[in-house]
Amino acid sequence: MTTTTFADLGVPAPLVAVLAADGKTEAFPIQADTLPDTLSGRDVLGRGKTGSGKTIAFSLPLVARLSDGAPSRGRSSRPRGLVLAPTRELATQIAATLKPLADSAGLAITTIFGGVSQSRQVAALRAGVDIVVACPGRLDDLMKQGEISLDRIEITVLDEADHMxxxxxxxxxxxxxxxxxxxxxxxxxxxTLDNGVDKLVKRFLQNEAMHSVDEATSHVAAMTHHVFEVRDADAKKDLVTALASGRGRRILFTRTKHQAKRLAKQLTSSGVPAVDLHGNLSQPARDRNLAAFGSGEVRVLVATDVAARGVHVDDVELVVHVDPPAEHKAYLHRSGRTARAGSAGDVVTVMLTEQAGDVKVLLRNAAITVTPQKVTADSPAVTELVGERAERIAPADAPAASGGGRQGGAQAGGGRSGAQKSGGQRRTQAPAGESAGGGRRRRGRGNGSAGDGAGAGQRDGQQRDGQQQSGQGRRRGQGGQGQNGQGGQGRGGQSGSGSHGGRGRDAVEGGRHGTERSSAKQSPSRGGDNRRSGGQIRMGDLVNGSTSRGLGSRRARG
Structure with a gap:
């Protein structure tokens, strides 16, 4: 088989040297097909599966062509190159690939995405940049604020337009x-070109060259697919733990953020260190968890579809669909995290018997032919696939996962005179453990400090006489005798326990917006502190679980 080098394709020598230093000398098919057109300045529509080398395919012409002009440093926030990506993880990965190429050409690059403060992004723009890698939402916000202008853009790249x-x-x-x-x-x-992507092509591309390395439903030849059928939820849990226990990197996909967080904790508790990746994590937590996975400190990543779109880590030997995805495009994108850049990889779909029909349709649409196998965690097919198992690690010795997302628990601050303050995050409220006195508002809305015999302060979501009241300002709590109070988040069903209480009943602190819509069993609360997350709100005074909004009460009922 003939190979094509980047030099053969006309890539400038300085950029060829950067690639060679990273061990990249031969072009992948999508790079070999598109580079002659993109380096000449022609519009290009590229269709290729994930892991096919698209990032380098557009990064090389972007840097090569912009390096011919004057750099933007010292000018206003008017970049000349723009890359749009659907997720912040993907934007970060693209920037990591672009940066050494841009550095060699003297070009400045920055990333723009949500989930973090915009102050650093604005500062970078004001310093002058040549290339911006951005997610659409935050970029649109900064454009409306006048912090960035696109009137000097010479080259625009839309990556994973179908996912956008x-x-x-x-x-x-x-x-x-x-x-x-x-x-x-x-x-x-x-x-793919469905779901409106074709309209983008018609509107913005002119005389484009189309390069399709493979069909939209194609899969990697070095990727082996398996479908494991289990009898019930317990057997599924055992199987997933077994699949996660090998020595190589593996990614486990779940459908929801809650499932990803819970599964990562379950695996870590069972001796298989794992980190999670989902939309509820703050950006620093995402970065730390991805770094731990990429460095090999942790071998198991539990992720949702959206969050994992930007995960480009080499040597992922196994992808597990813990929950079969809803449609075939998600299956192909998930599976594309393994068997990248010519490496081999395995993909396992775990299904219950009642899911067999849906999985059959899913695989047919994805053009995958595989025969389901009924297995247990100890079946030979599973043992062979997992290979040598890593030693179990006690949870206390496992690398700490960076949790605490947007709907996580409160942040504890420093104490004063034996008291402990608590600052709330965006959608969480939790009572602080030992501070006496009335409610305290700090950072989060309605975050109260509670004490022995003192009530918790509350902003939104009071439970009163069997009703939940939202939008009120409860500012003072009255003490109780002998019962522990229960603080909770109405919206997410999370709770935090303080050492204060009501008079013979639980004092309930609702979270921001207070949208707990279902009745909860009456139950005395327990002592201790559970700021991160917890069970359901325990409403000692809740009679019928009804809700009302806009009512105002300024004094807590003890």
Whole structure:
């Protein structure tokens, strides 16, 4: 088989040297196909599966062509290159690939995405940048604030346009693209052209060259697919633990954020250190968990579909669909985390017997042919696939996962005179453990400090006489005798326990917005502190679980 080097394709020598230093000398098919057109400035529509080398395919012409012009440092926030990506993880990965290439050409690059403070991003823009890698939402916000202008954009790249469509970003992407000069070069990469992506192509690409390395439903030849059928939820839990216990990197996919968080904790508790990746994590927590997985400190990543779109880690030997995805495109994107860049990999779909029909349709749409196997955690097929198992690690010795997302628990601050303050996060409230006195508002809305015999302060979501009241300002708590109080988040069903209490009943502190809509069993609360997360709110005074909004009460009932 003939190979093509980057030098053969006309890539400038300094960029070839950067790639060679990273062990990249031969071009992948999508790179070999697109580079002659993209280096010449032509619009390109590239269709290739995940892991096919798309990032380098557009990074090389982006840097090569912009390096011919004057750098943007010292100018206002008017970059000349723009890359749009659907998720912050993908934006971060793209920037990591682009940076050494841009550095060699003297070009400045920055990333823009939500979930973090915009102050550093604005500072970088004001310092002057040549290339911006951005997620549509935050970029749109900064454009409206006048912090960035796209009137000098020469090259625009849309990566994973199909996923941006799935996330509902196309109206924002269209608005952003309309702000770029019509004469600039545009490159669009997408696995499919459905769901409105074709409209982007027709509107913004001119005389484009289309390069399709493979069909949208194709899968990697070095990827082996398995379907394991289990009898019940307990057997599924044992099987997933066994699949996670090998020595190599593996990614486990769940459908929901809660499932990802819970499974990572379960695996760590069983001696298999794991970190989670989902939308409820703060950006620093995401970065730390990805770094732990990428460095090999932790071998198991439990993720949701959206969060894992930007995970490009080499040598992932196994992908496990803990929950079969809802449609075949998600299956292909999930599976594409393994068997990357020519490496081999295995993909396992775990299903219960009642899911057999749905999985059959899923695989048919994904053009995957595989025969389901009924297994247990100890079946030979499972043992062979897992290979040598890693030693179990006690939970206390496992690397700490970075949790505490947007709906996590409160942040504990420093104490004063024996008291402990608590600052709430965006959607959580938790009573602080030992501080006496009335409610205290700090950072989070309605975050109260409670004490022995003192009530918790509350902003939203009071439970009163069997009703939940939202939008009220309860500012003072009355002491109780002998019962522990229970603080909770109405919306997420989370709770935190303090050492204060009501008079013979539980004092309940509702979370922001207070949207607990179902009745809860009457139960005395327990002592201790559970700021991170907890069970349901325990409503000693709840009679019928009904809710009312807009009522105002300024004094807690003890």
């Amino acid at each position: 469509a799935d996330l509902g970003f196309l109206p924002v992407v269209t608005r952003i693209m309309d702000k770029t000069p019509t004469g600039g070069q545009r490159m669009l990469f997408s696995a």
